[in-house]
Amino acid sequence: TATATATATRTAKKVTDKTYTFCGTPNYLPPEIILNRGHDVTADNWCLGVLIYELIEGENPFFESGMNQMTLYETICKEPHYPLPEDSVSEDARDLVNRLLEKDPNMRLGTFREKDILEHTWFAEYDLKKLRTKEIESPWAPDAIEP
Template sequence: MKILKKRHIVDTRQQEHIHKGASKVPSVTLFLVFRLYRTFKDSKYLYMLLEACLGGELWTILRDRGSFDDSTTRFYTGCVVEAFAYLHAKGIIYRDLKPENLILDSRGYAKLVDFGFAKKIGFCKKTWTFCGTPEYVAPEIILNKGHDVSADYWSLGILMYELLTGSPPFSGPDPMKTYNIILRGIDMIEFPKKVTKNAANLIKKLCRDSPSERLGNLKNGVKDIQKHKWFEGFNWEGLKKGTLTPPITPKVSSPIDTSNFDSFPEDTDEPPPDDNSGWDYDF
């Protein structure tokens, strides 16, 4: 159960952000995408009843291991490819891919979580909102040229690089410097030797500066990614059906075992003031 203070949402002007995050998830039926079952509210809080994914954040595992090998990265990238294909077929762009937003279920499959930046734009349409995590933002978002689902495929290339090396290809001391590095392009990045030729080729094809040249955004769509040499021999059908054995099996002892997540102290704050402004009427 996710519990949010209504007054804090109003004070920080996040009403629309919260609405979007909640509205994109209920219709989802693909098991690689996080489920939101119900929402509730009272005068102080909003409550979201979410699927319990007890395997922990992919980011935590990556932090502890340093980096992943090709086959481990391939599995998690494949989970995201399938999730994107599903969302994009519904006209939804995701816009917040990063290891922190991939949570493992108790079997070890990665699920896409946190739909606060997701947006239903329909097909062949663009949107102009500036959003995302700086290291993962596509050039067209930085340049305010308008963006579509191809921005998600850019971030897929960034994710691959981070999983294989332990850090994203573009990063600076602050967001503005990071954006400047992104605008120089992927060809300016020197890939570590441990990134195989096929992996580097796929990353570079996903991170083309021009959205119209990006793999996943060409006429064959997501099939171009699935048929790339780096995925040769990968069992896409097994992934979709959930019969493929994940590379990492989390230790989960019971349906309420939260040991795969970092622990935080209990919230000892005073209850927040009431908010009866009515912005959350449809929760």
């Protein structure tokens, strides 16, 4: 609703440098939040990398079934993410995910220019203007099931 949007706009924290708030879904937290090193908008780039990985692979790049939250955090901070399979995932997709899931936020794709993410070769086949205006037809649609 318009009221909810206006309230969120008034209460949202505008981050110009770094913030130290600890918030977010555990499976999506970047190392700098877990380690309380301060984070900026590049934390969102990490989350995008997790999301793209999940959309491609159908599972989280760090979480295993039965893993407790502390082990998840240790895995995110210390271990490389599970690699995307070379035989079924394009080199461009693997490169994009690897660069978004860079543990050093200063080296993460999009750190210097957010545009760098959209200019990555993985997005080259998409007309981003049409995507923004919702003019691209989905390559797949589920069969509708009667309620």
